[in-house]
Amino acid sequence: MRWDRFFDDLEDQLASEWEAERAALDTEAERLRLSRVSLRERLLSFAADRASVTVALVDGARLHATVAGVGADWFSALEGDGGGAALVPLAAITELAAFHADLLRSARPAPQGSALAEKMTFGFAMRDLVRRRVAVGVHLHAGRLLHGTVDRAGADHLDLALHDAGSARRAAAITGYRIVPYGTIARVQVDATTPVPLG
Template sequence: MRWDRFFDDLEDQLASEWEAERAALDTEAERLRLSRVALRDRLHALIARDRDAPTPSFEFSDGTRLAAEVTGVGADWVAVETPAARGGALLVPLGAIVEIGMPHADVLRTARPGPAPSSLVDRMTLGFLVRDLVRRRVAVAIALRTGRVLSGTIDRAGADHLDIALHDPGTPRRADLVTGHRVVPFGSISWIRLEAGVAIG
């Protein structure tokens, strides 16, 4: 009888040690998985979030703070729109995001593995989108990391910068209405606001 109890205790001890070892391996595997999750993956997961939950809040490098829904994610940018959609969509370089506030359920859900992005938009860079804005002659407002906002039309886009012709919002880009020209490195951009109704991508 005593031997039976001894073997039962030994079996329980081995099972407990095995369970602890398996839990440690699971924890380490989860840490390794999380170390590979990129911000753009988490932003991509916000596109399909429950719209009945509180809207995520964003702070950008120029100090702008707003509640907005993610509508698109590219290689190095995110597109967001405010629920009221006033003034058009914002195109934001990932490096200009200072922080994102979201409900705890979204924090947990966006950290889980999701489907691998596969659309063409997912591979588009900021430069690609800016060159598309040049082609379409879209009026924009560009917020710089310093807090200044430039309004006008982007004339040209290089590998890492753009040229903007400055003019008042709501006016066409005509030579007599242009008040100046600026060369803006992509690295100094906090966000680009597109005129209302303009789609990204």
């Protein structure tokens, strides 16, 4: 009788050790998986759920928005207060706040974005604005705001024709021109009526 109990105890102990080892391996595998999750993948999850987030940017601004789409190195945000849309380079994000459930969901394996969206760089989105000829507000890291129309979009910069906010780009309305490196842009604001690229 004692031997039966002894072997039962050994089996229970071995099963417990195997279970603990498997749990440790599962935990380590999850840590390894999480170490490979990018901010872009988290944003893809927010976009799939149409989650509301608060994004703090390098210029000190805070956007309360819904993630509408994600490109290669940027995302589009639809602002909740009817303020239009913003195209935000990922490098301009200093922090992102979301509801806890959305935050946890975003850490799970992300839905696959389109292969095309993975190739749509911030420059690609700026070239779309050139084609549309819409007035924009370009918010810079330093806190400056430039109003105008994007005339040209290069590999790492854009040419902006400056004019008053809300006015159309007309020769008589132009007050100057600026070359703006993408690396200095916190966000590009477009009005609510302008369709934005959805990544």
